[in-house]
Amino acid sequence: MExxxxxxxxxYDTVKLWQIRQIPGVRGVITTLYNKxxxxxxxxxxxxxxxxxxEKEEMHISGIESVNVxxxxxxxxxxxxxxxxxxxxxxxxxxxxxxxMVCYNFMPVFDWTxxxxxxxxxxxxxxxAYTQEAIDAINPEEMFSTIRGEMNGxxxxxxxxxxxxxxxxxFDRYSDVDEKKLFDNLVYFLKAIMPVCxxxxxxxxxxxxxxxxxxxxxxxxxxxxxxxxxxxxxVDDVHNGVTFxxxxxxxxxxNDLPHMIxxxxxxxxxxxxxxxxxxxxxxxxxAAHLSSDGSFDMYEIVRALYETGFSGPIRPDHGRxxxxxxxxxxxxLYDRALxxxxxxxxxxxxxxxxxxxx
Ligand code: DNO
Numbered sequence: 001m002e003x004x005x006x007x008x009x010x011x012y013d014t015v016k017l018w019q020i021r022q023i024p025g026v027r028g029v030i031t032t033l034y035n036k037x038x039x040x041x042x043x044x045x046x047x048x049x050x051x052x053x054x055e056k057e058e059m060h061i062s063g064i065e066s067v068n069v070x071x072x073x074x075x076x077x078x079x080x081x082x083x084x085x086x087x088x089x090x091x092x093x094x095x096x097x098x099x100x101m102v103c104y105n106f107m108p109v110f111d112w113t114x115x116x117x118x119x120x121x122x123x124x125x126x127x128x129a130y131t132q133e134a135i136d137a138i139n140p141e142e143m144f145s146t147i148r149g150e151m152n153g154x155x156x157x158x159x160x161x162x163x164x165x166x167x168x169x170x171f172d173r174y175s176d177v178d179e180k181k182l183f184d185n186l187v188y189f190l191k192a193i194m195p196v197c198x199x200x201x202x203x204x205x206x207x208x209x210x211x212x213x214x215x216x217x218x219x220x221x222x223x224x225x226x227x228x229x230x231x232x233x234x235v236d237d238v239h240n241g242v243t244f245x246x247x248x249x250x251x252x253x254x255n256d257l258p259h260m261i262x263x264x265x266x267x268x269x270x271x272x273x274x275x276x277x278x279x280x281x282x283x284x285x286x287a288a289h290l291s292s293d294g295s296f297d298m299y300e301i302v303r304a305l306y307e308t309g310f311s312g313p314i315r316p317d318h319g320r321x322x323x324x325x326x327x328x329x330x331x332x333l334y335d336r337a338l339x340x341x342x343x344x345x346x347x348x349x350x351x352x353x354x355x356x357x358x
Contacts, residue, residue, distance in 0.1 A: 001271070001305065001347065003340055004028040004062045004313040006331065010053055011035075012155065014327040017057035023337045025344050028062030029054055030103070030270075030315055034155075037162065039070035039083035042090040047097045062313040063101030063270060064094065065243075066157070066207070069189065074108055075173050076185040084189060088196045095200020101269050101312060103243050105207040106186050108174045108218040109167065110143065111158020112210040112248070117150035117329040118321065119285050125320040128330050130211060130251070132282035140216040141168050154328035171216075179219040183231070186221065190235040197239035203269035203312070205241050206231070210248035212255065224252065225260050232267055245272035246301050247317050253281050257296065261304035268310055273301060273343055274317030286318050286330070289339035302346040306354065316340045 005020045007013055007029040020026055033042055033050060054061050067090055072078035094102065105111060115134035118126040138146055144164040155161065163170070177185075190204070197204055212223035221227055228242055242264060249255045261268065275294030277287040287294030305314070319335025321327065 001310055001312065001314045002028050002062055003344055004030050004315045005336060005340065006030045006065060006315055007054075008032070008157075008328070008331070009034050009050070013331075014154070015331070015333040017054065017059055019333055021057060021059055023340050026340055027058075028060055028313060030063050030065045030313060031061055032064055032066060034157075036068075037070075037160070038068035039072060039079065039086060041086040042067070042093055044093040044096055047093050047099070051097055051099075061099055063103065063205075064099060065103035065270075067091075067094075067102050067104055068158075069104050069106060071108075071163075071170060071173060073189050074106060074182065074185055075177055076181065076188070077173075084192045087189075088193055091193060091196045091202050092200065095196070095202055100201050101203045101205060103205045103207055103270050105158075105209070106182065106189075106222060107158075107209050107220075108177065108182065109140075109170050110215070110218075113143075113215050114147070117147055121285070121320070125288075125322045125335070126329075127286040127320045128318060129285035130283070135215060140171065143167070143216075150329065152326055152328060156328060174218060177219060179221055182219045183221050183234075186231065187234045190240050194235060194237050194239060198237070201239075203239055203241055205243040205269040205312075207243045207272075208245050208248040210245070211251035212249060213252065223249070224255055225263050228260075228264065232264075238266065241267040241269040243270040243272060244268045244305070245274075245317065246296060246298075247272065247274040247276055247286065250276055250296055251284065253278065258300045258304035261301065261310075262308055265308040268305070268308070269312045271305055271310060271312065271314040272317040273298070273314060274319075274339070286320065288320060288335065289316060289342045298342075299346055299350075302343060303350050306347065306350045314343065316343060 070083045114128045116129040119129035209220040275287045277294040278284045291298040316336045316339025318330030325332040
């Protein structure tokens with residue numbers, strides 16, 4: 001594995017590359033052209049400039065999170081084919097710039113959903129949290145304005161104001177999209193992009209639905225082991241793989257995370273590692289990465305990645321907001337740096353133990 005950190009680019013991130021570079025073992029970042037709307041083409045010049053901005057700090061790009069998929073592609077209408085053409089050209093331009101891992105999601109309307117972005121924990125840190133009761137009480141069309149006030153002035157991924165200004169229209173477009181249709185549209189998209197992925201060895205890593213069940217009546221298709229296996233079988237190519245996100249699959253207590261990692265051996269191209277603390281099965285908050293702070297056994301998650309030969313980029317995921325930091329909720333420097341150090345420690349211990357016992 002390669003330890004990395006997510007970075008939103010010079011114009012958007014409160015965290016600076018020189019700070020990331022001081023986290024032990026981190027030389028790679030996962031980044032994006034954050035100003036791009038889904039469906040737009042990324043030119044080679046733009047990608048080159050992004051690369052240069054990272055490399056001047058003696059770091060490199062380990063993958064893209066995300067090249068977003070447009071609603072036209074997800075719904076299967078409008079400008080779907082033009083957007084797929086742009087996606088293919090974008091992948092080609094990324095391949096030419098030697099970038100080989102792309103994370104994306106196929107969630108309708110909203111990317112991740114949380115009901116709170118700053119729940120206070122007993123130690124004074126704040127975290128993202130979810131309660132089903134709170135979500136049920138929100139009118140989805142007002143979801144954005146409800147949580148906007150907690151974004152610390154940042155633009156959060158998947159919550160682009162330009163898109164969410166039309167949220168009612170978006171909901172209407174999905175009104176006849178059920179799970180089968182969404183799945184078929186995903187397969188259509190994957191089949192169209194596989195040739196370029198093969199040509200440039202670009203590993204596509206679909207991000208799971210977060211939370212792993214339907215919210216606001218919208219369909220969910222990437223939420224459990226049988227569904228991912230179905231997706232991988234429908235387009236059986238190593239470049240059609242997944243982002244294993246413990247905090248997203250882990251929202252459902254029915255998902256056995258180490259078991260899933262083993263079932264997906266060879267097709268996990270990117271790992272997001274974080275911990276959640278459950279108050280009830282539909283009320284959880286994000287915790288520190290340390291196992292004992294939450295509900296997951298992080299040792300078993302990292303061990304499963306190690307034992308299945310995971311060699312892609314890994315990143316600590318959402319951190320708590322600690323030490324007075326003001327940043328994008330989940331994406332401050334301090335707690336993610338602690339997370340990286342902890343995961344590195346687990347990995348080193350697991351690796352040395354495995355070698356000793358070999
Ligand atoms: C949230 C992230 C997601 C993820 C996208 C991938 O913090 O994990 O926004 O990047 O779903 O496309």
